[in-house]
Amino acid sequence: MTRKVISLAEIRDGSLRNVSFEAIAAAKTIAQGGEVVAVLVGESVQSYANELIAYGADRVVVVEHAQLKTYTPDGYGQALMAVIEAEKPEGIVFGHTALGKDLSPKLATKLNAGLVSDVVAIEEKDGELLFIRPIYSGKAFEKKIVTDGIIFVTVRPNNIPALSRDDARSGNVMSLSVDIKDLRTIVKEIVRKTAEGVDLSEAKVIVAGGRGVKSAAGFKPLQELADVLGGAVGASRGACDAGYCDYSLQIGQTGKVVTPDLYIACGISGAIQHLAGMSNSKVIVAINKDPEANIFKVADYGIVGDLFEVVPLLTEEFKKLKVHS
Amino acid sequence: MNIFVLMKRTFDTEEKIVINNGNVNEEGAEFIINPYDEYAIEEAIQVRDKLGGEVTVVTVGNEDAEKELRTALAMGCDKAVLINIEDDVEEGDQYTTAKVLAEYLKDKEPHLILAGNVAIDGGSGQVGPRVAEMLGIPYVTTITKLDIDGDKVTVVRDVEGDEEVIEASLPLLVTAQQGLNEPRYPSLPGIMKAKKKPLDEVELDDLDLEEEDVEAKTKTVEIFLPPKKEAGKILQGELTDQVKELVTLLRTEAKVI
Ligand SMILES: Cc1cc2nc3c(=O)[nH]c(=O)nc-3n(C[C@H](O)[C@H](O)[C@H](O)COP(=O)(O)OP(=O)(O)OC[C@H]3O[C@@H](n4cnc5c(N)ncnc54)[C@H](O)[C@@H]3O)c2cc1C
Ligand SMILES: Cc1cc2nc3c(=O)[nH]c(=O)nc-3n(C[C@H](O)[C@H](O)[C@H](O)COP(=O)(O)OP(=O)(O)OC[C@H]3O[C@@H](n4cnc5c(N)ncnc54)[C@H](O)[C@@H]3O)c2cc1C
Numbered sequence: 001m002t003r004k005v006i007s008l009a010e011i012r013d014g015s016l017r018n019v020s021f022e023a024i025a026a027a028k029t030i031a032q033g034g035e036v037v038a039v040l041v042g043e044s045v046q047s048y049a050n051e052l053i054a055y056g057a058d059r060v061v062v063v064e065h066a067q068l069k070t071y072t073p074d075g076y077g078q079a080l081m082a083v084i085e086a087e088k089p090e091g092i093v094f095g096h097t098a099l100g101k102d103l104s105p106k107l108a109t110k111l112n113a114g115l116v117s118d119v120v121a122i123e124e125k126d127g128e129l130l131f132i133r134p135i136y137s138g139k140a141f142e143k144k145i146v147t148d149g150i151i152f153v154t155v156r157p158n159n160i161p162a163l164s165r166d167d168a169r170s171g172n173v174m175s176l177s178v179d180i181k182d183l184r185t186i187v188k189e190i191v192r193k194t195a196e197g198v199d200l201s202e203a204k205v206i207v208a209g210g211r212g213v214k215s216a217a218g219f220k221p222l223q224e225l226a227d228v229l230g231g232a233v234g235a236s237r238g239a240c241d242a243g244y245c246d247y248s249l250q251i252g253q254t255g256k257v258v259t260p261d262l263y264i265a266c267g268i269s270g271a272i273q274h275l276a277g278m279s280n281s282k283v284i285v286a287i288n289k290d291p292e293a294n295i296f297k298v299a300d301y302g303i304v305g306d307l308f309e310v311v312p313l314l315t316e317e318f319k320k321l322k323v324h325s
Numbered sequence: 326m327n328i329f330v331l332m333k334r335t336f337d338t339e340e341k342i343v344i345n346n347g348n349v350n351e352e353g354a355e356f357i358i359n360p361y362d363e364y365a366i367e368e369a370i371q372v373r374d375k376l377g378g379e380v381t382v383v384t385v386g387n388e389d390a391e392k393e394l395r396t397a398l399a400m401g402c403d404k405a406v407l408i409n410i411e412d413d414v415e416e417g418d419q420y421t422t423a424k425v426l427a428e429y430l431k432d433k434e435p436h437l438i439l440a441g442n443v444a445i446d447g448g449s450g451q452v453g454p455r456v457a458e459m460l461g462i463p464y465v466t467t468i469t470k471l472d473i474d475g476d477k478v479t480v481v482r483d484v485e486g487d488e489e490v491i492e493a494s495l496p497l498l499v500t501a502q503q504g505l506n507e508p509r510y511p512s513l514p515g516i517m518k519a520k521k522k523p524l525d526e527v528e529l530d531d532l533d534l535e536e537e538d539v540e541a542k543t544k545t546v547e548i549f550l551p552p553k554k555e556a557g558k559i560l561q562g563e564l565t566d567q568v569k570e571l572v573t574l575l576r577t578e579a580k581v582i
Contacts, residue, residue, distance in 0.1 A: 073454070073463070073464065074463065097485065098467070098484045098485045101450050101466070102454065102466045102467075104451075105419070105423075105450070105451040105452075105453075105454035105455045105458070106454050106455075106457075106458045106464075108420075108451070108455070109420075109423070109454075109455045109458040109459055110458065113420075113542060114418060114419075114420055114541070114542025114543040115419065115420075115449070115451055115543070116543055117448070117449040117450060117451060118448060118449065130546065130547075133448075134448065135446060135447060135448055135548070136336065136338050136342050136349065136445075136446050136448075137338035137445050137446075137448070139338060139342045139550070139551075140342050140344070140349065140548055140549065140550050140551070141548070141549055141550075141551060142545045142547065142548045142549075143545070143546050143547040143548075143549075144543050144544065144545055144546065145543065145544050145546055146542065146543050147541065147542060147543060147544050148540070148541075148542040149542055184463035184493060184494070185463050185464075185465055185491050185492070185493045186491065186492045186493070187489050187490070187491055188479075188490045188491065188492050189489070189490040190484075190487060190488070190489050190490075191487065191488040191489075191490070192487050193486050193487050193488065194485070194486045194487055200486075201485070205581075229582070237503075246486070247483075247486060247504070248485075248486025248487065249486070250486065253443070253445065254502060254503040254504075255486070256485060256486070261581045262575065262579075262581040262582070272338055272339050276338075276445075282579075282581060283575070283579045283581045284557075285571065285575070286557070291559070296557060296559065297557075298554065298557075299557040300554070300557050300558065300579065301557055301558050301559075301560065301571055301574055301575070301579075302557050302558070302559040302560065303559075303560050303564075303567050303568070303571060304559060305564055305567070309564060310564065310567075310568060313564065313565060313568040314568050314571070314572070317568050317569060317571075317572045318572060318582070321572065321576075321582070
């Protein structure tokens, strides 16, 4: 059965987030040969449309309005409902991001639909789509099917691979005018805490520090290692609570959920709430002076030792590698 | 203030997960109040203590949840409601739970509803916003600060590490993020008092709902554990050699560099 599927794109710091492309790939799987329509919402966002087509969207619908400059559930809800009424999709894909998590249950409810949140993989079996998602803080997984109505899912960033970019693809870009009104929540101020550019949830390499880093200055060697590897720095709650770094770096159940190719945990004990945010990483390295630390249970490679010795040595070793290659 | 807290009894995910006959084995397992709902309960109590009113904690579950409801009462909630639909509904999903909660709440005229931002077992984060939408009231998720001044509400929302300062008005539903407050432990007098506080049980019939009205829209067909990871390699020897070996392994074995 072919389906028409819409996917929502997200923009951050002037670029489309990768999860927008991953959502298109997921939408393609759900569409089973049907049309994939990417949706762009914002104040002035038309210019991003071609990139969505290059990543596999057949068409793009653009909804622009001054009231859509910042996200609100009411504003985006009205915009998306207008698109859904016009397109009548049989499937919807959002990223499982702050925005996707906030908006998807509202829309699913409006559509009287189910919603499978935080999908990390999609399987096909006997013509049926199985959506795989973590449960129990990442300690187990479930396979879900949609039994009634529209197929609505959110996909965890960095898990479903995007299609490769093809700038030769072409597709129609249509703009849809909407009336946005009666916003019941108003964003008065946005306090930016995260660094420009680095999006932890999309980083390929993350060097994370915990309470073992001991001070704000202690994060410096971690940053140097991350820089050599072209990665980003993250942290445990322990490090954030101790004031060594900002909460915007926090990884885990309360913080960001990440799935990098390489996760290097330095001075992190490995509490379940931290593991919930990173245990799906492809390769995990643990550096901890306590051989009994829980983090070693999920690590592929471990070094028992003082991070202040190990991390600079690692940086040196990777630097040498760079010179050689 | 008429305040409601949506509370889920969850499996303590610190525990080892064992799968038996396709289901997570719950026998002998530890159950707790979902940690994010503890923040919701604490905030509700603080708002009531400041502005007056009453806090009712509501859960959809079975008799086992009475224990967690009593704990919430011991923390300081005034009333507890167990919506027990075990005998009426066999399979449910987030739609089911939200629908049941919304039906219960719709004629209660809540001013403020607090929920957790996510349940640590099911992990969807859907129930709060779904309930708000069904009731036709606005919501703000993952909040770390709540200020109520008359009808005006100012909240701080955590957005992937950035903060949004949001203005809204009552009635409102909010979902709690870690950092909102420090949940109190039930005190001994609190535990004694809780025994006498009302804990009502409600069934599907009482809500004028039929089984079809709450029928799930999604279904779990399989639960599995992640492929057992081979025990990680703990490197040995001189630290400098360990570091060299690690870099080689990351390049040649793991192929991530
Ligand atoms: C509802 C809830 C939500 C939570 N959400 C999160 C979350 O999203 N993310 C999160 O991370 N936590 C979260 N937590 C907190 C979590 O339970 C742990 O408290 C926290 O992860 C511990 O941080 P840590 O590992 O840095 O600190 P610790 O547990 O104190 O561990 C420090 C580690 O550093 C090692 N160490 C010390 N010095 C050195 C050195 N010189 N070299 C090498 N190793 C060293 C020690 O051996 C130790 O293992 C949450 C808790 C709750 C209740
Ligand atoms: C009759 C019935 C049968 C079910 N059968 C199954 C099953 O077979 N398999 C299965 O995996 N799940 C089953 N469920 C549970 C259901 O799928 C979800 O776990 C539940 O709807 C909550 O979703 P969540 O865990 O994703 O919570 P989230 O949406 O992440 O929870 C967010 C917040 O919503 C509130 N909340 C969530 N659940 C409740 C609740 N029950 N009561 C009050 N407040 C709540 C809390 O404040 C919580 O912090 C069943 C539910 C019902 C009602």
